Amino acid sequence: MKSVTMVSAGALAVVLNVVPSTQAIADAIHRSGTEHSVGLPGPNGALSADRDKDKDKDKDKGKGEKGDRGQRGPRGFQGHQGHQGPQGFQGVPGATGAQGPQGEQGDPGATGAQGAQGEQGDVGATGAQGDPGVQGPQGDAGAQGFQGDAGAQGPQGDTGAQGPQGFQGETGAQGDPGTLDTYVVAGEADVATSTALCFDNDVATGGGYQAADGTTVDRNSPVFAAIGAPATGWQAHTVAPPEGFQAFAVCAVVP
Known part of the structure:
Protein backbone atom coordinates (compact mmCIF):
# COMPACT_ATOMS: atom_id res chain seq x y z
CA MET A 1 0.00 0.00 0.00
CA GLY A 62 -21.92 11.64 -20.38
CA LYS A 63 -18.44 11.39 -18.82
CA GLY A 64 -17.42 14.06 -16.39
CA GLU A 65 -14.34 16.28 -16.61
CA LYS A 66 -10.96 14.63 -16.41
CA GLY A 67 -9.39 14.90 -13.06
CA ASP A 68 -5.99 16.45 -12.44
CA ARG A 69 -2.94 14.27 -13.20
CA GLY A 70 -1.76 12.50 -10.14
CA GLN A 71 1.72 12.92 -8.80
CA ARG A 72 4.48 10.70 -10.13
CA GLY A 73 4.68 7.50 -8.23
CA PRO A 74 7.83 6.61 -6.28
CA ARG A 75 10.78 5.10 -8.15
CA GLY A 76 10.60 1.36 -8.38
CA PHE A 77 13.26 -0.97 -6.99
CA GLN A 78 16.45 -1.52 -8.98
CA GLY A 79 16.09 -4.57 -11.21
CA HIS A 80 18.67 -7.40 -11.30
CA GLN A 81 21.68 -7.18 -13.62
CA GLY A 82 20.79 -8.55 -17.04
CA HIS A 83 22.72 -11.32 -18.79
CA GLN A 84 25.88 -10.43 -20.71
CA GLY A 85 24.96 -9.58 -24.28
CA PRO A 86 26.84 -11.12 -27.24
CA GLN A 87 30.19 -9.57 -28.15
CA GLY A 88 29.92 -6.89 -30.77
CA PHE A 89 31.63 -7.00 -34.14
CA GLN A 90 35.36 -6.21 -34.37
CA GLY A 91 35.77 -2.51 -34.86
CA VAL A 92 37.77 -1.04 -37.71
CA PRO A 93 41.47 -0.75 -36.71
CA GLY A 94 42.41 2.79 -35.81
CA ALA A 95 45.10 4.73 -37.63
CA THR A 96 48.72 4.07 -36.58
CA GLY A 97 49.81 6.58 -34.00
CA ALA A 98 52.82 8.85 -34.44
CA GLN A 99 56.26 7.48 -33.60
CA GLY A 100 57.01 8.14 -29.96
CA PRO A 101 60.30 9.73 -28.89
CA GLN A 102 63.26 7.41 -28.38
CA GLY A 103 63.67 6.17 -24.84
CA GLU A 104 66.78 6.73 -22.77
CA GLN A 105 69.78 4.42 -23.18
CA GLY A 106 69.37 1.38 -20.95
CA ASP A 107 72.10 0.15 -18.65
CA PRO A 108 74.56 -2.34 -20.25
CA GLY A 109 73.61 -5.95 -19.68
CA ALA A 110 75.81 -8.33 -17.72
CA THR A 111 78.63 -10.05 -19.61
CA GLY A 112 77.53 -13.41 -20.97
CA ALA A 113 79.24 -16.67 -20.09
CA GLN A 114 82.29 -17.74 -22.12
CA GLY A 115 81.21 -19.72 -25.14
CA ALA A 116 82.59 -23.18 -25.88
CA GLN A 117 85.78 -23.34 -27.96
CA GLY A 118 85.14 -23.86 -31.64
CA GLU A 119 86.54 -26.75 -33.64
CA GLN A 120 90.05 -26.60 -35.12
CA GLY A 121 89.94 -24.88 -38.49
CA ASP A 122 91.47 -26.38 -41.62
CA VAL A 123 95.12 -25.65 -42.38
CA GLY A 124 95.44 -22.70 -44.74
CA ALA A 125 97.04 -23.03 -48.16
CA THR A 126 100.80 -22.51 -48.45
CA GLY A 127 101.63 -18.92 -49.32
CA ALA A 128 103.43 -17.92 -52.49
CA GLN A 129 107.24 -18.10 -52.59
CA GLY A 130 108.73 -14.79 -51.47
CA ASP A 131 111.18 -12.85 -53.62
CA PRO A 132 114.90 -13.58 -53.03
CA GLY A 133 116.56 -11.23 -50.58
CA VAL A 134 119.20 -8.68 -51.58
CA GLN A 135 122.74 -10.05 -51.93
CA GLY A 136 124.76 -9.20 -48.84
CA PRO A 137 128.14 -7.41 -49.04
CA GLN A 138 131.35 -9.38 -49.50
CA GLY A 139 132.84 -10.34 -46.15
CA ASP A 140 136.43 -9.46 -45.14
CA ALA A 141 139.18 -11.98 -45.85
CA GLY A 142 139.95 -14.23 -42.90
CA ALA A 143 143.30 -14.10 -41.06
CA GLN A 144 146.09 -16.41 -42.23
CA GLY A 145 146.07 -19.70 -40.36
CA PHE A 146 148.93 -20.98 -38.15
CA GLN A 147 151.87 -22.89 -39.58
CA GLY A 148 150.80 -26.51 -39.86
CA ASP A 149 152.62 -29.20 -37.84
CA ALA A 150 155.57 -30.96 -39.52
CA GLY A 151 154.82 -34.31 -41.14
CA ALA A 152 155.85 -37.61 -39.54
CA GLN A 153 159.50 -38.71 -39.86
CA GLY A 154 160.04 -41.21 -42.59
CA PRO A 155 161.36 -44.75 -41.75
CA GLN A 156 165.08 -45.17 -41.04
CA GLY A 157 166.95 -46.50 -44.02
CA ASP A 158 168.97 -49.78 -43.86
CA THR A 159 172.50 -49.52 -42.58
CA GLY A 160 175.03 -49.91 -45.31
CA ALA A 161 177.80 -52.52 -45.21
CA GLN A 162 180.79 -51.67 -43.07
CA GLY A 163 183.62 -50.51 -45.28
CA PRO A 164 187.19 -51.41 -44.62
CA GLN A 165 188.97 -49.19 -42.21
CA GLY A 166 191.23 -46.68 -43.87
CA PHE A 167 194.75 -45.92 -43.02
CA GLN A 168 195.48 -43.41 -40.26
CA GLY A 169 196.03 -40.05 -41.86
CA GLU A 170 198.63 -37.59 -40.82
CA THR A 171 197.61 -34.79 -38.49
CA GLY A 172 196.72 -31.68 -40.40
CA ALA A 173 197.82 -28.15 -39.71
CA GLN A 174 195.85 -25.89 -37.39
CA GLY A 175 193.13 -24.03 -39.38
CA ASP A 176 192.19 -20.36 -39.14
CA PRO A 177 189.37 -19.37 -36.70
CA GLY A 178 185.92 -19.68 -38.37
CA THR A 179 183.31 -16.83 -38.79
CA LEU A 180 179.40 -16.87 -38.68
CA ASP A 181 177.59 -14.90 -41.36
CA THR A 182 174.05 -13.81 -40.17
CA TYR A 183 171.23 -11.55 -41.38
CA VAL A 184 167.70 -10.49 -40.20
CA VAL A 185 164.48 -11.29 -42.09
CA ALA A 186 161.18 -9.46 -41.32
CA GLY A 187 157.75 -11.07 -41.71
CA GLU A 188 154.53 -9.52 -43.05
CA ALA A 189 153.46 -6.42 -41.06
CA ASP A 190 150.04 -5.37 -39.70
CA VAL A 191 148.61 -8.90 -39.60
CA ALA A 192 147.58 -11.03 -36.61
CA THR A 193 150.04 -13.84 -37.57
CA SER A 194 153.39 -12.71 -38.92
CA THR A 195 156.00 -15.27 -40.17
CA ALA A 196 159.65 -14.54 -41.09
CA LEU A 197 161.53 -17.34 -43.02
CA CYS A 198 165.24 -17.64 -43.73
CA PHE A 199 166.53 -17.87 -47.33
CA ASP A 200 167.44 -21.16 -49.04
CA ASN A 201 168.85 -23.71 -46.55
CA ASP A 202 169.88 -21.13 -43.97
CA VAL A 203 168.90 -21.73 -40.36
CA ALA A 204 167.31 -19.42 -37.78
CA THR A 205 169.36 -18.76 -34.71
CA GLY A 206 166.79 -16.49 -33.04
CA GLY A 207 163.83 -14.18 -33.65
CA GLY A 208 161.08 -12.06 -32.10
CA TYR A 209 158.44 -9.41 -32.92
CA GLN A 210 157.76 -5.73 -32.66
CA ALA A 211 154.40 -4.26 -31.56
CA ALA A 212 152.75 -1.24 -29.92
CA ASP A 213 152.84 -0.92 -26.13
CA GLY A 214 150.25 -3.10 -24.38
CA THR A 215 149.84 -5.53 -27.32
CA THR A 216 148.91 -9.06 -26.19
CA VAL A 217 150.98 -11.76 -27.95
CA ASP A 218 149.99 -15.41 -27.41
CA ARG A 219 152.59 -17.02 -29.72
CA ASN A 220 156.29 -16.22 -30.27
CA SER A 221 158.35 -19.24 -31.42
CA PRO A 222 160.70 -20.61 -34.13
CA VAL A 223 159.45 -22.37 -37.25
CA PHE A 224 160.71 -25.91 -38.02
CA ALA A 225 160.65 -27.50 -41.44
CA ALA A 226 160.60 -31.01 -39.90
CA ILE A 227 160.80 -32.72 -36.56
CA GLY A 228 164.41 -32.84 -35.42
CA ALA A 229 165.51 -30.39 -38.17
CA PRO A 230 167.00 -26.95 -37.40
CA ALA A 231 164.69 -23.90 -37.30
CA THR A 232 164.18 -22.14 -40.62
CA GLY A 233 162.32 -19.03 -39.44
CA TRP A 234 160.27 -17.27 -36.73
CA GLN A 235 156.51 -16.75 -36.14
CA ALA A 236 154.44 -14.51 -33.76
CA HIS A 237 150.64 -14.09 -33.22
CA THR A 238 148.59 -11.39 -31.45
CA VAL A 239 144.92 -11.25 -30.34
CA ALA A 240 144.90 -7.45 -30.34
CA PRO A 241 144.39 -5.20 -33.38
CA PRO A 242 147.45 -6.01 -35.55
CA GLU A 243 148.37 -2.46 -36.54
CA GLY A 244 152.21 -2.14 -36.28
CA PHE A 245 152.63 -5.85 -35.42
CA GLN A 246 155.48 -7.74 -37.22
CA ALA A 247 157.73 -10.82 -36.60
CA PHE A 248 161.41 -11.14 -37.53
CA ALA A 249 164.05 -13.94 -37.66
CA VAL A 250 167.84 -13.91 -37.22
CA CYS A 251 169.25 -16.30 -39.84
CA ALA A 252 172.72 -17.84 -40.26
CA VAL A 253 174.13 -18.57 -43.70
CA VAL A 254 174.83 -22.26 -44.34
CA PRO A 255 177.75 -22.63 -46.86
Whole structure:
Protein backbone atom coordinates (compact mmCIF):
# COMPACT_ATOMS: atom_id res chain seq x y z
CA MET A 1 0.00 0.00 0.00
CA LYS A 2 1.28 3.47 -0.91
CA SER A 3 0.14 6.71 0.68
CA VAL A 4 -0.14 9.58 -1.85
CA THR A 5 -1.23 13.17 -1.27
CA MET A 6 -3.25 14.64 -4.22
CA VAL A 7 -4.72 18.14 -4.68
CA SER A 8 -7.46 18.75 -7.29
CA ALA A 9 -8.36 22.14 -8.68
CA GLY A 10 -10.80 24.02 -6.45
CA ALA A 11 -10.99 21.27 -3.81
CA LEU A 12 -9.38 20.51 -0.50
CA ALA A 13 -6.48 18.13 -0.32
CA VAL A 14 -7.36 14.60 0.66
CA VAL A 15 -5.20 11.59 1.46
CA LEU A 16 -5.95 8.42 -0.47
CA ASN A 17 -4.62 4.94 -0.07
CA VAL A 18 -4.19 3.64 -3.64
CA VAL A 19 -3.38 0.07 -4.75
CA PRO A 20 -1.82 -0.43 -8.21
CA SER A 21 -4.26 -2.17 -10.54
CA THR A 22 -3.71 -5.78 -11.56
CA GLN A 23 -3.50 -4.75 -15.22
CA ALA A 24 -0.70 -2.26 -14.48
CA ILE A 25 1.37 -4.96 -12.75
CA ALA A 26 0.81 -7.37 -15.65
CA ASP A 27 1.86 -4.71 -18.18
CA ALA A 28 5.06 -4.05 -16.26
CA ILE A 29 5.95 -7.74 -16.19
CA HIS A 30 5.18 -8.13 -19.89
CA ARG A 31 7.38 -5.19 -20.88
CA SER A 32 10.44 -6.26 -18.81
CA GLY A 33 10.39 -9.99 -19.49
CA THR A 34 10.44 -12.82 -17.03
CA GLU A 35 14.20 -12.53 -16.45
CA HIS A 36 14.29 -8.85 -15.59
CA SER A 37 12.90 -6.94 -12.62
CA VAL A 38 11.57 -3.40 -12.92
CA GLY A 39 9.90 -1.06 -10.52
CA LEU A 40 6.11 -1.22 -10.29
CA PRO A 41 4.25 1.62 -11.97
CA GLY A 42 2.96 4.38 -9.78
CA PRO A 43 -0.72 4.53 -8.64
CA ASN A 44 -3.36 6.18 -10.70
CA GLY A 45 -3.93 9.81 -9.92
CA ALA A 46 -6.69 10.70 -7.42
CA LEU A 47 -9.97 12.02 -8.68
CA SER A 48 -11.37 15.34 -7.55
CA ALA A 49 -13.43 15.42 -4.38
CA ASP A 50 -16.67 16.38 -6.21
CA ARG A 51 -16.49 13.54 -8.72
CA ASP A 52 -19.66 11.81 -7.57
CA LYS A 53 -21.44 15.13 -7.29
CA ASP A 54 -20.65 16.09 -10.83
CA LYS A 55 -21.49 12.56 -11.99
CA ASP A 56 -24.97 12.74 -10.55
CA LYS A 57 -25.47 16.23 -11.89
CA ASP A 58 -24.33 15.50 -15.37
CA LYS A 59 -25.39 11.87 -15.54
CA ASP A 60 -27.23 12.41 -18.75
CA LYS A 61 -24.48 14.45 -20.28
CA GLY A 62 -21.92 11.64 -20.38
CA LYS A 63 -18.44 11.39 -18.82
CA GLY A 64 -17.42 14.06 -16.39
CA GLU A 65 -14.34 16.28 -16.61
CA LYS A 66 -10.96 14.63 -16.41
CA GLY A 67 -9.39 14.90 -13.06
CA ASP A 68 -5.99 16.45 -12.44
CA ARG A 69 -2.94 14.27 -13.20
CA GLY A 70 -1.76 12.50 -10.14
CA GLN A 71 1.72 12.92 -8.80
CA ARG A 72 4.48 10.70 -10.13
CA GLY A 73 4.68 7.50 -8.23
CA PRO A 74 7.83 6.61 -6.28
CA ARG A 75 10.78 5.10 -8.15
CA GLY A 76 10.60 1.36 -8.38
CA PHE A 77 13.26 -0.97 -6.99
CA GLN A 78 16.45 -1.52 -8.98
CA GLY A 79 16.09 -4.57 -11.21
CA HIS A 80 18.67 -7.40 -11.30
CA GLN A 81 21.68 -7.18 -13.62
CA GLY A 82 20.79 -8.55 -17.04
CA HIS A 83 22.72 -11.32 -18.79
CA GLN A 84 25.88 -10.43 -20.71
CA GLY A 85 24.96 -9.58 -24.28
CA PRO A 86 26.84 -11.12 -27.24
CA GLN A 87 30.19 -9.57 -28.15
CA GLY A 88 29.92 -6.89 -30.77
CA PHE A 89 31.63 -7.00 -34.14
CA GLN A 90 35.36 -6.21 -34.37
CA GLY A 91 35.77 -2.51 -34.86
CA VAL A 92 37.77 -1.04 -37.71
CA PRO A 93 41.47 -0.75 -36.71
CA GLY A 94 42.41 2.79 -35.81
CA ALA A 95 45.10 4.73 -37.63
CA THR A 96 48.72 4.07 -36.58
CA GLY A 97 49.81 6.58 -34.00
CA ALA A 98 52.82 8.85 -34.44
CA GLN A 99 56.26 7.48 -33.60
CA GLY A 100 57.01 8.14 -29.96
CA PRO A 101 60.30 9.73 -28.89
CA GLN A 102 63.26 7.41 -28.38
CA GLY A 103 63.67 6.17 -24.84
CA GLU A 104 66.78 6.73 -22.77
CA GLN A 105 69.78 4.42 -23.18
CA GLY A 106 69.37 1.38 -20.95
CA ASP A 107 72.10 0.15 -18.65
CA PRO A 108 74.56 -2.34 -20.25
CA GLY A 109 73.61 -5.95 -19.68
CA ALA A 110 75.81 -8.33 -17.72
CA THR A 111 78.63 -10.05 -19.61
CA GLY A 112 77.53 -13.41 -20.97
CA ALA A 113 79.24 -16.67 -20.09
CA GLN A 114 82.29 -17.74 -22.12
CA GLY A 115 81.21 -19.72 -25.14
CA ALA A 116 82.59 -23.18 -25.88
CA GLN A 117 85.78 -23.34 -27.96
CA GLY A 118 85.14 -23.86 -31.64
CA GLU A 119 86.54 -26.75 -33.64
CA GLN A 120 90.05 -26.60 -35.12
CA GLY A 121 89.94 -24.88 -38.49
CA ASP A 122 91.47 -26.38 -41.62
CA VAL A 123 95.12 -25.65 -42.38
CA GLY A 124 95.44 -22.70 -44.74
CA ALA A 125 97.04 -23.03 -48.16
CA THR A 126 100.80 -22.51 -48.45
CA GLY A 127 101.63 -18.92 -49.32
CA ALA A 128 103.43 -17.92 -52.49
CA GLN A 129 107.24 -18.10 -52.59
CA GLY A 130 108.73 -14.79 -51.47
CA ASP A 131 111.18 -12.85 -53.62
CA PRO A 132 114.90 -13.58 -53.03
CA GLY A 133 116.56 -11.23 -50.58
CA VAL A 134 119.20 -8.68 -51.58
CA GLN A 135 122.74 -10.05 -51.93
CA GLY A 136 124.76 -9.20 -48.84
CA PRO A 137 128.14 -7.41 -49.04
CA GLN A 138 131.35 -9.38 -49.50
CA GLY A 139 132.84 -10.34 -46.15
CA ASP A 140 136.43 -9.46 -45.14
CA ALA A 141 139.18 -11.98 -45.85
CA GLY A 142 139.95 -14.23 -42.90
CA ALA A 143 143.30 -14.10 -41.06
CA GLN A 144 146.09 -16.41 -42.23
CA GLY A 145 146.07 -19.70 -40.36
CA PHE A 146 148.93 -20.98 -38.15
CA GLN A 147 151.87 -22.89 -39.58
CA GLY A 148 150.80 -26.51 -39.86
CA ASP A 149 152.62 -29.20 -37.84
CA ALA A 150 155.57 -30.96 -39.52
CA GLY A 151 154.82 -34.31 -41.14
CA ALA A 152 155.85 -37.61 -39.54
CA GLN A 153 159.50 -38.71 -39.86
CA GLY A 154 160.04 -41.21 -42.59
CA PRO A 155 161.36 -44.75 -41.75
CA GLN A 156 165.08 -45.17 -41.04
CA GLY A 157 166.95 -46.50 -44.02
CA ASP A 158 168.97 -49.78 -43.86
CA THR A 159 172.50 -49.52 -42.58
CA GLY A 160 175.03 -49.91 -45.31
CA ALA A 161 177.80 -52.52 -45.21
CA GLN A 162 180.79 -51.67 -43.07
CA GLY A 163 183.62 -50.51 -45.28
CA PRO A 164 187.19 -51.41 -44.62
CA GLN A 165 188.97 -49.19 -42.21
CA GLY A 166 191.23 -46.68 -43.87
CA PHE A 167 194.75 -45.92 -43.02
CA GLN A 168 195.48 -43.41 -40.26
CA GLY A 169 196.03 -40.05 -41.86
CA GLU A 170 198.63 -37.59 -40.82
CA THR A 171 197.61 -34.79 -38.49
CA GLY A 172 196.72 -31.68 -40.40
CA ALA A 173 197.82 -28.15 -39.71
CA GLN A 174 195.85 -25.89 -37.39
CA GLY A 175 193.13 -24.03 -39.38
CA ASP A 176 192.19 -20.36 -39.14
CA PRO A 177 189.37 -19.37 -36.70
CA GLY A 178 185.92 -19.68 -38.37
CA THR A 179 183.31 -16.83 -38.79
CA LEU A 180 179.40 -16.87 -38.68
CA ASP A 181 177.59 -14.90 -41.36
CA THR A 182 174.05 -13.81 -40.17
CA TYR A 183 171.23 -11.55 -41.38
CA VAL A 184 167.70 -10.49 -40.20
CA VAL A 185 164.48 -11.29 -42.09
CA ALA A 186 161.18 -9.46 -41.32
CA GLY A 187 157.75 -11.07 -41.71
CA GLU A 188 154.53 -9.52 -43.05
CA ALA A 189 153.46 -6.42 -41.06
CA ASP A 190 150.04 -5.37 -39.70
CA VAL A 191 148.61 -8.90 -39.60
CA ALA A 192 147.58 -11.03 -36.61
CA THR A 193 150.04 -13.84 -37.57
CA SER A 194 153.39 -12.71 -38.92
CA THR A 195 156.00 -15.27 -40.17
CA ALA A 196 159.65 -14.54 -41.09
CA LEU A 197 161.53 -17.34 -43.02
CA CYS A 198 165.24 -17.64 -43.73
CA PHE A 199 166.53 -17.87 -47.33
CA ASP A 200 167.44 -21.16 -49.04
CA ASN A 201 168.85 -23.71 -46.55
CA ASP A 202 169.88 -21.13 -43.97
CA VAL A 203 168.90 -21.73 -40.36
CA ALA A 204 167.31 -19.42 -37.78
CA THR A 205 169.36 -18.76 -34.71
CA GLY A 206 166.79 -16.49 -33.04
CA GLY A 207 163.83 -14.18 -33.65
CA GLY A 208 161.08 -12.06 -32.10
CA TYR A 209 158.44 -9.41 -32.92
CA GLN A 210 157.76 -5.73 -32.66
CA ALA A 211 154.40 -4.26 -31.56
CA ALA A 212 152.75 -1.24 -29.92
CA ASP A 213 152.84 -0.92 -26.13
CA GLY A 214 150.25 -3.10 -24.38
CA THR A 215 149.84 -5.53 -27.32
CA THR A 216 148.91 -9.06 -26.19
CA VAL A 217 150.98 -11.76 -27.95
CA ASP A 218 149.99 -15.41 -27.41
CA ARG A 219 152.59 -17.02 -29.72
CA ASN A 220 156.29 -16.22 -30.27
CA SER A 221 158.35 -19.24 -31.42
CA PRO A 222 160.70 -20.61 -34.13
CA VAL A 223 159.45 -22.37 -37.25
CA PHE A 224 160.71 -25.91 -38.02
CA ALA A 225 160.65 -27.50 -41.44
CA ALA A 226 160.60 -31.01 -39.90
CA ILE A 227 160.80 -32.72 -36.56
CA GLY A 228 164.41 -32.84 -35.42
CA ALA A 229 165.51 -30.39 -38.17
CA PRO A 230 167.00 -26.95 -37.40
CA ALA A 231 164.69 -23.90 -37.30
CA THR A 232 164.18 -22.14 -40.62
CA GLY A 233 162.32 -19.03 -39.44
CA TRP A 234 160.27 -17.27 -36.73
CA GLN A 235 156.51 -16.75 -36.14
CA ALA A 236 154.44 -14.51 -33.76
CA HIS A 237 150.64 -14.09 -33.22
CA THR A 238 148.59 -11.39 -31.45
CA VAL A 239 144.92 -11.25 -30.34
CA ALA A 240 144.90 -7.45 -30.34
CA PRO A 241 144.39 -5.20 -33.38
CA PRO A 242 147.45 -6.01 -35.55
CA GLU A 243 148.37 -2.46 -36.54
CA GLY A 244 152.21 -2.14 -36.28
CA PHE A 245 152.63 -5.85 -35.42
CA GLN A 246 155.48 -7.74 -37.22
CA ALA A 247 157.73 -10.82 -36.60
CA PHE A 248 161.41 -11.14 -37.53
CA ALA A 249 164.05 -13.94 -37.66
CA VAL A 250 167.84 -13.91 -37.22
CA CYS A 251 169.25 -16.30 -39.84
CA ALA A 252 172.72 -17.84 -40.26
CA VAL A 253 174.13 -18.57 -43.70
CA VAL A 254 174.83 -22.26 -44.34
CA PRO A 255 177.75 -22.63 -46.86
